[in-house]
Structures are given as structure tokens and as C-alpha cells.
Amino acid sequence: MDAPPTADRKIIHVDMDAFYAxxxxxxxxxxRGLPIAVGGGGPRGVVATCSYEARAFGVRSAMPGARxxxxxxxxxxxxxxxxVYRAVSGQVREIFSRFTDMIQPLSLDEAYLDVTVNKRGIASATKIAQxxxxxxxxxxxxTASAGVSYNKLIAKLASDQNKPDGLCVVRPSEGAAFIAAMPVRRIHxxxxVTARRMKELGIxxxxDLRDxxxxxxxxxxxxxxxxxxxxSRGQDDRPVRERQERKSVSVEDTFFDDLTQQDALVAEIDRIAASLWTRIEKAGAWGRTVVLKVKFADFRIITRSRSFATPVRSQQLLAQAGRELLIAQLPLRMGARLLGLGVHNLEGDEAEADAGDQLALGL
Structure with a gap:
């Protein structure tokens, strides 16, 4: 059956609230009621997620534990x-499957659902989300928060509007205005780095972007x-994909100032490896090949890789491989504008994340 026109789709994005915490x-x-962070609190540890009590102090996911x-x-x-998190995620996904098989998990704690046609014949996507x-x-x-809209872009933005334990509905007639009021840094x-460039351009x-x-x-x-x-016009034709195998998992970071010194470069690779390990564990996606990415000040990019006989299953081995790949490139031909680290040749069991009806009416 052909997919319905974009404006006629009913998409829900469900996002668990501070899931691990x-x-x-x-x-x-x-x-309960205390500021907690899930992750490593050591010098190289990274916050995987934190409770809302901790967020009140400015603590955020992917933040170094020391900070x-x-x-x-x-x-x-x-x-x-x-x-435990995977088991709970399985419970939540089973709940989704009572309504639709068109489920696209982004991670253990969030997913898109296309409920345009659903198992219970419910006309209102809002009612399904409730x-x-x-x-x-x-x-x-x-608790979980949900965004309901006619495409993935707006549904994902909407799920973050009334967190925690909230629901936000954006109908087709409201999509353009919803995006217009949105800070560009929140747009998927x-x-x-792009948000900073846009700000320099007055966007x-x-x-501002639409103009x-x-x-x-x-x-x-x-x-x-x-x-x-x-x-910027609230348009997004991406379908909800029921299954898509993950090819790789990676993390990269662009720097304000180009890095040239070995100590600074290695420290960044260690930090990126810690963040990548959190993402790997979250996705349950273990890979045999570690890949280093370096973007130079002139925007030239190189990649280097190392493969293992079995999947890398420790943060220490991941970080060591990243450091060795980097050190083998030193001294760099010029400063590094960006560093990245990823794993390929995965043997995980999670679905791929995104690296979008009744007319105005039935949502």
C-alpha cells in the first residue's frame, strides 16, 4: 500500500523521561528526589543521563563527570x-506494538510510531499517545512524553515541549508557525557548530531561517x-522505518580553536571515546572496527581504522585503539578542526537511529 501524503500522516514520537535515572x-x-547521574563520575567519566533534580543545576547528558x-x-x-534498561525498553516497545508495527526506535528510550493506520482503528493519534x-x-x-504531528521533524520537537510527563500536538495547519518560533539550535x-554559523548570519x-x-x-x-x-517550513517527508540495520556508531566534536598539541588531542580522544562508549552501550551495538576521523583546518578529512577479531567490549580497549590511531598520525600536518571516533562492523541488536490525519483535525 502506498504511503499517504505527508500532511495526512499521523506520527507520534515517544521519549521516556530521564530514562536511565x-x-x-x-x-x-x-x-528519589535527589540529583543523580547515571554514568562514570571519574576524571574521564561521562554523564549518560541525569535526573531532573540534577538538571536544575545545569547537569546534562554527555557532560564530563568532573564538570x-x-x-x-x-x-x-x-x-x-x-x-535492566534494555528489559524496560522491551516492555515499552511491546506497548507500542499493540497499536502499530510501524515503529522506528532511535535508542532504548525513544521511538517514532506511524499510527496513520493502526491496529485498534483509533482515528485520533492524540488518543493513541495518551x-x-x-x-x-x-x-x-x-513516565514518557510524546509529540504528535504530521511528520517526524515536528513530532520529535513536540515531544520535548512539555517535558517531563507531557504531551504536545501540532496539527498540519500549525506546523509552519511551530517551527517559526523554534530556536534553530533545536531543529534536528x-x-x-551550524547553529553558531547561523547566529553569525542573523539566523x-x-x-529567521525561513526568511x-x-x-x-x-x-x-x-x-x-x-x-x-x-x-523551516515544517516540511519533512522521511517515513517511519520499521527496521533498519545500524551500520556504525560514532561521536565527533568540532573545536573552537584548532588543536595541535599531543596532550590536548589525546585528551579529546579520551573524552570522545567515553561519550562513544555510552552510546554503544545504550544501543547494544558492539563493533569490531574502530575508526578515527580527523578534519584539518583546511577541511581536508582523513580516516584511519583498526579491526579486531571480536567486537570491542570495553571502554578501555576502545579508548586505547583511538589513542593509538591518533598518535600514529602525529605530528599532524596542521591543526585539527574536528576529531571523531566510531565503531563499524557491528554485532548489535538495536535498530538504527536517524547520524518526519485526518487532516488538521484527526491528530
Whole structure:
């Protein structure tokens, strides 16, 4: 059956609230109401996620553990229990499957659902989202937020609007205005570096982005121009994919100042490896090949890789491989603008993340 026109789709994005931290607070009553972080609190540790009590101090996911402790001296670090998180994620996914088989997981704690045609014949996607959230609370003791809209781009943005434990519905007639009021840094596909470039060009909101024509966007953003042009108008034709094998998992970072010194370069690779390991464990995606990416000041890119006989299953081995790949390139021909680390040849069991009805009416 052909997919319905984009404006006629009913898409839900469900995002568990502070998932790992909420599971820990659920299972240990002594942690409830306290600022906690799941992850490593050591010098090279990274916050995988944190409770809303910790977020009030400015602690955020992917933040180095040392910085998190400085922001919140009373922060309690809890080691991750990924087997438990995967089990709870399975419970949540089973709830989704009661309504539709068109489910695209992004990670253990979030997924897109296409409920345009659903198993229960419910006309309202809003009602389906409400029922899903109620079932999650009743069966797992956890809360989830949901965004309901006519495409993936807006549904994902909407799920973050009323967190925690919230619901936001954006109908087709409201999509353009919803994006217009959105800071561009929140739009999917606009990373921190691009957001800074946009700000320098006077583009800070979706409305600012919409006001730039295609020649202007193409001149400044190249091949991404078409996506930004359409996104600023609330347009997104991407379908919800039921299954898609993950090819790789990676993390990269662009620096304000180009890095040249070995100590600084190695410190960044260690930090990136810690962040990558959190992502690998979250996805359950273990790889045999470690890949280093370096982008130089002149934007030239090189990649180097090392393969192992079996999947890399320790953060220490991942970081060591990254350091060795990097050190083999030293001294660099010029400063590094970006460093990245990834794993390929995966043997995981999670679905790929994205590296978007009744007319105005039935949502």
C-alpha cells in the first residue's frame, strides 16, 4: 500500500523521561528526589543521563563527570545497568506494538510510531499517545512524553515541549508557525557548530531561517540547504522505518580553536571515546572496527581504522585503539578542526537511529 501524503500522516514520537535515572530512582526509593547521574563520575567519566533534580543545576547528558560534580556538588553517580534498561525498553516497545508495527526506535528510550493506520482503528493519534503514556506509567512505573504531528521533524520537537510527563500536538495547519518560533539550535540536523554559523548570519529562529532564500542557504550551507529550507517550513517527508540495520556508531566534536598539541588531542580522544562508549552501550551495538576521523583546518578529512577479531567490549580497549590511531598520525600536518571516533562492523541488536490525519483535525 502506498504511503499517504505527508500532511495526512499521523506520527507520534515517544521519549521516556530521564530514562536511565528514572529507572534507578524507581528501583531504589532512597534516590528519589535527589540529583543523580547515571554514568562514570571519574576524571574521564561521562554523564549518560541525569535526573531532573540534577538538571536544575545545569547537569546534562554527555557532560564530563568532573564538570557535573562542580555544577552539582551533591550529585550522586550511579553505575549504569544496561541489561535492566534494555528489559524496560522491551516492555515499552511491546506497548507500542499493540497499536502499530510501524515503529522506528532511535535508542532504548525513544521511538517514532506511524499510527496513520493502526491496529485498534483509533482515528485520533492524540488518543493513541495518551493511551500509550498511561500504559507505560501503569506497567513500568515510569513516565514518557510524546509529540504528535504530521511528520517526524515536528513530532520529535513536540515531544520535548512539555517535558517531563507531557504531551504536545501540532496539527498540519500549525506546523509552519511551530517551527517559526523554534530556536534553530533545536531543529534536528542543526548541530552546535551550524547553529553558531547561523547566529553569525542573523539566523536564530525558524522564522529567521525561513526568511532566507535558497541561493543564500546554498551559498552558506551547501548540500544541507534544501533540508534547512524545507524544515523551516515544517516540511519533512522521511517515513517511519520499521527496521533498519545500524551500520556504525560514532561521536565527533568540532573545536573552537584548532588543536595541535599531543596532550590536548589525546585528551579529546579520551573524552570522545567515553561519550562513544555510552552510546554503544545504550544501543547494544558492539563493533569490531574502530575508526578515527580527523578534519584539518583546511577541511581536508582523513580516516584511519583498526579491526579486531571480536567486537570491542570495553571502554578501555576502545579508548586505547583511538589513542593509538591518533598518535600514529602525529605530528599532524596542521591543526585539527574536528576529531571523531566510531565503531563499524557491528554485532548489535538495536535498530538504527536517524547520524518526519485526518487532516488538521484527526491528530
Amino acid at each position: 528514572s529507572v534507578e530512582q524507581r528501583d531504589d526509593p532512597a534516590l 557535573a560534580r562542580r555544577l552539582c556538588p551533591g550529585l550522586i553517580f550511579v553505575p549504569p545497568r544496561f541489561d 493511551e500509550i503514556r498511561q500504559m507505560i506509567r501503569a506497567e513500568t512505573g515510569l 540536523g542543526v548541530g552546535p 536564530e529562529t525558524g522564522a 532566507r532564500d535558497m541561493p543564500f542557504l546554498a551559498g552558506h550551507f551547501g548540500s544541507a540547504a534544501d533540508y534547512y529550507y524545507r524544515a
